[in-house]
Amino acid sequence: MTGSEPETSGVDPSTPRMHNNESGSISSNTLRNEGQTEHVREEEATPAKGVAPSPGQASNDTPVQASQAPEEGRTKLQTSLIIAALASALFLAALDVTIVTTAIPTIAEQFNSTAGYTWIGSAYLLANAAAAPMWGKISDIWGRKPILLLAVAVFWVGSLLSAVSVNMAMLIASRAIQGIGGGGIVILVNICISDLFSMRRRGSYLGIMGMVWAVAGGVGPILGGVFTSKVTWRWCFYVNLPISGVGFFVLAFVLKLHNPRTPMRQGLAAVDWLGSLTIVGGTLMVLLGLEFGGVTYPWNSPTVICLIVFGLLTTGIFVVIEWKIARFPIIPLRLFKTKSNVAAMGVCACHGFVFISGSYYLPLYFQAVLGASPLLSGVYILPFTLSLALVSAATGIFIKKTGKYLPCIIFGMTVMTLGYGLFIDLEARANWAKIILFQIVAGIGVGPNFQSPLIALQTTVEPRDIASATGTFGFVRQLFTSISVVIGGVVFQNQMQKQYPQLLAELGPQTAGLLTGANAGASVGVVGQLPGREGDIARQAYWDSLRTMYIMYVAFAGLGLVIAMFVGSRKLSKDHTEHKTGLQDMRRRKETPATKGDVEKGGDTSGSA
Structure with a gap:
């Protein structure tokens, strides 16, 4: 991209763009005066001789001085605290998938409810899956940090209610609240890492989160068994309170991401309510049909058939809403336009x-x-x-x-x-x-x-x-x-x-x-x-x-x-732009058509394997 090219839809002209160049080689630049964008790009995939660079690439003719990258603006201690807080939140969200597996028989016996046996675990998973699509889009409206803190708070409340539950119905409802918050944590941890680090560096931090998820899944049944046999099953949920509470305050003070401060009324008006209701309803109906089938009801029962059929129909309605109606869809159909995606x-x-x-x-x-x-x-x-x-x-x-x-x-x-x-x-x-x-x-x-x-x-x-x-x-x-x-x-x-x-x-x-x-x-x-x-x-x-x-x-x-x-295969770039959130930026991007090069920086696609 040269200095004469227009801004693409993913760039806010009023906000400086900052990049990280770890290799010390800067391939192209556009320096603009006050009120304009400073744009520095480094691409590692070099075009063949005689071939013009693609929008995702640049020549290496003009050396410039890069501005300080967002990654360089944080100390190692700040980065460590952020990753530790994100990891602790993710650990708890993953832990609660498996920690109850060894405690369920004891819980069912205490509440004298064999009917609720399967729902202690299922309520968390169902709510987690159904709520997952909405968290990313509302973080675009109100910013990553406030919505991540909201997800942690919802998870904390669900954990507290689960720990003090007095009957099976209260426990199942509380587990659903936990699942809503846990789903938000899982989604937003990955989004925050994507906003905080370049495409090249985020792989290592996403790898850490994958490790955290695996460890949580492995130690969950062990911790659940220890708590149930040595103390009480309620500690399967009490354990979340101090850890998520500390993580909440660490993230509140250390996590630095763009906060658009969107007014509540305007933000609520921008939410894709029709899409949210149909995807949640469709997902729940399909999963409930699968959950009931062969256990609570026969597979050929009207209840199971209606749940699955109407769930699929509702999902089809969701697709139409995202395609034709929603101004800011929670799942943009353009995500599925390329074979690689x-x-x-x-x-x-x-x-x-x-x-x-x-x-x-x-x-x-x-x-x-x-x-x-x-x-x-x-x-x-x-x-x-x-x-x-x-x-x-x-x-x-x-x-x-x-x-x-x-x-x-x-x-x-x-x-x-x-x-x-x-x-x-x-x-x-x-x-x-x-x-x-x-x-x-x-x-x-x-x-x-x-x-x-x-x-x-x-x-x-x-x-x-x-x-x-x-x-x-x-x-x-x-x-x-x-x-x-x-x-x-x-x-x-x-x-x-x-x-x-x-x-x-x-x-x-x-x-x-x-x-x-x-x-x-x-x-x-x-x-x-x-x-x-x-x-x-x-x-x-x-x-x-x-x-x-x-x-x-x-x-x-x-x-x-x-x-x-x-x-598809791309060689990942080391430079990074912090993405702006908020309604103003969403509206501007909606009105400005995207260009082919307006993607995360990562070199040309070299095809499939």
Whole structure:
């Protein structure tokens, strides 16, 4: 871009743009006088000789002096405090997905409510997924920091209400409030990192967040078991209060991002209410239909059919609203215009779908087949959790050093397919060499794709769409994670039902009825009480059913690998522009058409793998 070119839609002419040039080489510049933009760009992908630079590239003829970058304006201590506070908030949001798994039986017994058994966990996941798309867009209106603090506050209130719940209904409602806040935390942590750091550097920090998520998922069941057995299950929620409270105040004082100070009335008028209501309603109906199907109601019942059908219809209405009606859509359809963006979303969906089966169903294998306690099953899954966490962090470092993310996506999906394929070779007895090694391979495969597809998506969208793209990415991951748990359970239950004739002949009608169909997942304790050969038959039935379920997950991992081949490749830039938020900027960008070069800086697309 030369000095004579007009400003693109993602740049506010009234605000200085600041960039970070870590390599010491500045390729082009536009210096404007007071009231204008100072624009410094460095691109690492150099065009071939005789070919004019693309809008995302520049020549390296004119050296200039870069202004101080936003990243350089923070001390190392400030950066460390910000990352620590963001990580602590994300840790708690991820922890609350799994910490209740070992406490649920005790809670259900105390409240004398078997009907609420599944809803303690589901309420959090459903609210998390349904609310996810809205957080990114409202942060565009009111700014990242106020909305992140709001999400932390909502999560804090939900945790407090959960801890002091006096009955199951109050606990389920409180968990839904927690889920709304937790979903906002997950989305906004990624958005804030994208605003704070250049495309090249943010990979390492997103890798840290992936590691935090993995560790939280691994230690959640262990902490839940310790609190439940040593103190009280209420500490599963009390533990959130001091940590999130401290994180709230650290973020309030240390996090420095553009605050547009949008008036409440104007901001509320700009919210895409129709889109928000239809996406929340459609998501909840589909997920509730899947949740009810085969458990509370038969799959062919009017309740389940109506929920799924009307949920899909409502989602279709949402698409029309975003396309034709919404002025500031929460999920702009332009995000799906390029093959690379659709592929990145597809990788995200397959990764979320497959990843959760390790965290969710490996403990079932340990408990039902190997006879481990809930607490020990949390310990046994540590090889998966730790390898995942380490590789996620290492991926961030690799992206920062090389500026390449596509090799991480391909490598991760390949090894994940291999690792989950190895799970099929586990046995109905404790072969610890296989159990540990296979988990490590699967963890190595899962780790790279927490952040890599998100970076791939962010490199090809306009700066104005970073928040919406990140929110949509989080929504897709959470949606397919929730669907995966349900579909995995359906496959497992159907396979157990197919083994009913054999179990009936060997164990009798009462025991066979407990171990098949919808009762299978809740009858782990029955398996442990069966003596000798009867126990062996039951454990083999459980393993055969889990094995079939993992064959399905391997197929989805392979699909993700194929989709990954269509993700575009860019070499990431080290310079950075802090994105402005607020209604005034949103209106200006709406009225100014975007140019081809108005994307996150990252060099030319070099095609798919």
